[in-house]
Amino acid sequence: MDGAPGSRITVSGGATELVVMWAGFPLLGAAAGWLLAAAAGWVADLPWAPAQGLFEALSRLPQPQVTIGAAVVGAVAGGLLAGAGHAERLTVGVDGAGVGLRRDGRQRDVARREVRVVFVDGKDLVLLDADGGELVRERSDLDRDRLRSAFRAHGWPWAEEDPHRAAYRLWVPGLPGLPVGADALLRARQDALTRDRRDDVRELRRELGRIGVVVRDDERRQYWRLTMRAVLPTSEEPTPSEPGQDRR
Known part of the structure; x- marks a missing residue:
């Protein structure tokens, strides 16, 4: 974090995080590739080892070229992983x-x-x-x-x-008290959570927010509350979230 009083303060992972990603990940990848190639002959002789065909093929390739090549491939893979991590910071x-x-x-x-x-x-x-x-x-x-x-x-x-944590309720399909269309969105979002489709999960959260429903996740379970903007069917009384309600 940096910045003098009154100026913009920036909070980020800092230089240490960058060093770990850009130096550590390629080094770990190179080491993993080197170990994989170096141990190929030994692993190929184990009758219970998985992917024996791959290890047998590696063990027949000339050394030290195959070990060096495996280390380079591992380092490149580590670099790609570091790039993805940097983008997500x-x-x-x-x-x-x-x-x-x-x-x-x-x-x-x-x-x-x-x-x-x-x-x-x-x-x-x-x-x-x-x-x-x-x-x-x-x-x-x-x-x-x-x-x-x-x-x-x-x-x-x-x-x-x-401050609204006590207002959340566990979502159950068909549960009353939701705006029109919210139950269908929560069903779709539950499916996206189960399938680990993160983009869909985020987009469906935004759609729920537009109709006055805030959702939070506990593992793969969804909890919801209403905002002051929520519009319920005329047969139901609005229950906007306020601090101090019974905790779920």
């Missing part, structure tokens, strides 16, 4: 006017006036608006204390936990 910049969130080359800015409260939920940085809806939910490994210090330094309303 979240960088948060905070000042008195707003917050900027950058990931995978995309920048998102949220004005301070739109935000009622900021907190960390598990590994998710969350910003809520005045109606209780989620403006931002971004997963990262950023340090909670550094985020707290950055937001508080500029007077943002920081909470130590979700």
Whole structure:
């Protein structure tokens, strides 16, 4: 985290994380490739070893060329993994006017006036608006204390936990109390969670937010609450989430 009082404070993984990714991953990949090639003959002689055909083929290739080649391939694979990890890093910049969130080359800015409260939920940085809806939910490994210090330094309303946590209810198919269309979206999202289709999970979260439903996940279970914007069928009374309701 850097920045003088009054200036924008940036919170990111820092130089150590970059060194671990860009140096550590290729080195680990190279070591794994070298060990795979070096041990191929020994593994090929084990009758219970899996993929014996692959190890037998490796053991017949000339040395040291095959070992060097395997180490190079492992290093390249480690570099690709480091590149993917670098793209997924979240960088948060905070000042008195707003917050900027950058990931995978995309920048998102949220004005301070739109935000009622900021907190960390598990590994998710969350910003809520005045109606209780989620403006931002971004997963990262950023340090909670550094985020707290950055937001508080500029007077943002920081909470130590979700102020609406007690309002969440376990989603069960067909459960009453949801806006029209929300149950179908939650069914689709549950299927996406089960299949680990992360893009669909995020997009369906956004669709639910548009109709006043906030969803959080516990393992592969979905919990939901309503915001002040939720519109329920006329036969049901609205139950917008407020702090102090019975905890699930």
